[in-house]
Amino acid sequence: MADSELTVTTAAVLTAEEDQSTGLRRTGRLTLIVKRFARRPSAVVGLVLLVLLVVFAFVGPRIAQWGYDEPDFLALAQAPSAEHWFGTTTGGSDVFALVARGLGRSLAIGILSSVAITVIAAIVGTTIAFFEGWVERVGMWVLDMLLVVPSFLLIAMIVRSSSGANGWLWLTLGITAFGWIGYARVLRTLTLSLRELDYVHAARYMGVRSFTIIRRHLIPNLGSVLIIQTVLGVVAAVNSETALSFLGLGIKAPDTSLGTILQAGQSVILTAPWVLIAPSVALVLLTFSVQLIGDGLRDAIDPNSRSGGRA
Amino acid sequence: MGTFLLRRTANYVAMLFVAVSATYLLASAFMDPRSNYLSRNPRPPMDSINASLTAANINDEDPLLLRYWRWLTDIVLHWNWGLSPDQEPVASAVATRIGASTQLVTLATVLAIVIGVGIGVYTAIRQYKWQDRVLGGFATFFLVIPTAVLALFVVIGAIYINEALGFRLFYVTGLHSYEGDSPWLWLLDFAQHLILPTIVLTIIGAVSYHLTQRTYLLDTMKADYVRTARAKGLPLNLAIRKHALRTSLIPTAVNVAFSIAAVFTGAVITETIFAINGLGRYFVTTIINNDINGATCIAAFAGVCALVGALLADVVVAWLDPRIRIS
Numbered sequence A: 001m002a003d004s005e006l007t008v009t010t011a012a013v014l015t016a017e018e019d020q021s022t023g024l025r026r027t028g029r030l031t032l033i034v035k036r037f038a039r040r041p042s043a044v045v046g047l048v049l050l051v052l053l054v055v056f057a058f059v060g061p062r063i064a065q066w067g068y069d070e071p072d073f074l075a076l077a078q079a080p081s082a083e084h085w086f087g088t089t090t091g092g093s094d095v096f097a098l099v100a101r102g103l104g105r106s107l108a109i110g111i112l113s114s115v116a117i118t119v120i121a122a123i124v125g126t127t128i129a130f131f132e133g134w135v136e137r138v139g140m141w142v143l144d145m146l147l148v149v150p151s152f153l154l155i156a157m158i159v160r161s162s163s164g165a166n167g168w169l170w171l172t173l174g175i176t177a178f179g180w181i182g183y184a185r186v187l188r189t190l191t192l193s194l195r196e197l198d199y200v201h202a203a204r205y206m207g208v209r210s211f212t213i214i215r216r217h218l219i220p221n222l223g224s225v226l227i228i229q230t231v232l233g234v235v236a237a238v239n240s241e242t243a244l245s246f247l248g249l250g251i252k253a254p255d256t257s258l259g260t261i262l263q264a265g266q267s268v269i270l271t272a273p274w275v276l277i278a279p280s281v282a283l284v285l286l287t288f289s290v291q292l293i294g295d296g297l298r299d300a301i302d303p304n305s306r307s308g309g310r311a
Numbered sequence B: 001m002g003t004f005l006l007r008r009t010a011n012y013v014a015m016l017f018v019a020v021s022a023t024y025l026l027a028s029a030f031m032d033p034r035s036n037y038l039s040r041n042p043r044p045p046m047d048s049i050n051a052s053l054t055a056a057n058i059n060d061e062d063p064l065l066l067r068y069w070r071w072l073t074d075i076v077l078h079w080n081w082g083l084s085p086d087q088e089p090v091a092s093a094v095a096t097r098i099g100a101s102t103q104l105v106t107l108a109t110v111l112a113i114v115i116g117v118g119i120g121v122y123t124a125i126r127q128y129k130w131q132d133r134v135l136g137g138f139a140t141f142f143l144v145i146p147t148a149v150l151a152l153f154v155v156i157g158a159i160y161i162n163e164a165l166g167f168r169l170f171y172v173t174g175l176h177s178y179e180g181d182s183p184w185l186w187l188l189d190f191a192q193h194l195i196l197p198t199i200v201l202t203i204i205g206a207v208s209y210h211l212t213q214r215t216y217l218l219d220t221m222k223a224d225y226v227r228t229a230r231a232k233g234l235p236l237n238l239a240i241r242k243h244a245l246r247t248s249l250i251p252t253a254v255n256v257a258f259s260i261a262a263v264f265t266g267a268v269i270t271e272t273i274f275a276i277n278g279l280g281r282y283f284v285t286t287i288i289n290n291d292i293n294g295a296t297c298i299a300a301f302a303g304v305c306a307l308v309g310a311l312l313a314d315v316v317v318a319w320l321d322p323r324i325r326i327s
Helices: A002-022 A029-038 A041-063 A095-131 A133-146 A151-159 A167-194 A198-205 A210-221 A223-246 A258-266 A274-301 B002-030 B034-038 B046-055 B064-078 B090-125 B130-144 B147-165 B183-221 B224-231 B236-265 B268-273 B279-288 B292-320
Strands: none
Touching: A029 A041, A029 A274, A041 A095, A041 A274, A095 A133, A095 A167, A095 A210, A095 A223, A095 A258, A095 A274, A133 A167, A133 B002, A151 A167, A151 A223, A151 B002, A151 B279, A151 B292, A167 A210, A167 A223, A198 A210, A210 A223, A223 A258, A223 A274, A223 B147, A223 B268, A258 A274, A258 B147, A274 B130, A274 B147, B002 B064, B002 B292, B034 B046, B090 B130, B090 B183, B090 B236, B090 B268, B090 B279, B090 B292, B130 B183, B147 B183, B147 B268, B183 B236, B183 B268, B224 B236, B236 B292, B268 B279, B279 B292
């Protein structure tokens, strides 16, 4: 550990000297992160995959020959063909259009709820840790209490009553409402050391308002953790969306999501496997690419990472 | 130790009470048993709808707090968890499903722990070698793949194997179908049913134990006392086994204790796909039937499991970790 610190210091001194002598520009933090991210092949593959999926979700419905909600009654449970690229379901719906639409839904739910979860968890986690004393004790008790009943059961209860066009917003709300608790506990643990930082103490004794300290000092310090968590949270949110919709508790017809298509494919697993395979491939590509991006970001942001190569 | 456990238990009971009460109120607010009757054709007369809803204490015309009070006193005084909209007692329905869930998850949990921890140790010792990279890649893949996709592809694979063999090696639905008296044939039949869901549950569980155990062991391998052991002249393997492995198993043991909760309720998808009448599948039924009492009863059972797990985790830490003293 001491060795690497030494090298870092000497390297910094060297660069500083170089700066003065040759006028070289220093590498900014963001550039550094981008460079380190780009050096990891798996992360780049993940990013490319995700971009392709997003393009597919936006462009797919426009180039598909059928809408996701207009069944072709002359082609029920057809294998993939020139007219129906991914085949049709037993109800005659075009699987290509369904998957494009469902992918968009799953992505929207995943990203929206993951961002919302991070925001809530960051505010609650840091606030609980910052105020210490009875706020912390009561807050932790409440967080632990909220974790007693598995959140999956609670989400299922409240999204059951939601259907129709805005059903997906309800699902997002449900996943958010019970998804932030575990993260908030983790962030509180991380804040325990941040609240002892000298400038946090200084700000406190200078009479800076508590929420200003939280906003200005604590949350930015957790920045990298929060970014990584948001990215990886998308995987978790997509997985719970899929699980709920698959069980028939999430998104319901006429709207569709990848889980809903999986459910439709489950009953025709032998006679029309394409109904199952297309959304499965989309789901696996989606979650896997996001995970690769998250892992890549973690390595790129982490100052102690040994991802290889020079900065 | 005794007073510590007692204090913890009291705290957990208070938590459980608040959590289950909140779940009941939440379920009452969001689930609408009346719609079960309104959607029937021909629609039953309003009076009889109201009569059956009131009999099950789920009539939305009664004030919520009154229903809550009835529900609570029934449980506390008579251990009666209420009726489903079909007037079936939910407690006995839950009790019968616990058995099926236990049969399903016991073997998978044990296998997941053994395999996961084993691979975790193996890859930690070979960090950044090709074994670690390959196994880590597989683990990431199985970590993110949705359970439904994994289980459905296991089913497809099993059906193709069955067709290729010409007879039924794997059963894809239920847990039992043998109706004779021979215990050996019963066991064989049980195994044929159990193997597919066990594969699914084992993969899901083992992957997370693998990744966490690898991280924990890598953390302890860098610790000072392991370096001291190496400096003393201990071979690497012995240093890891005697000094690093033991401490790194503590957080895993805590995870195992916590996972007892998930053991009973974590198999919702697997139970649905393999048509096993366990708690998870029953939970989906209660939600679809707007069964407020049934859903709350399952949530309460899951909560009890979670807190037993937490208590067990406290004990395990105190027992395994010499750095922690409870007095």
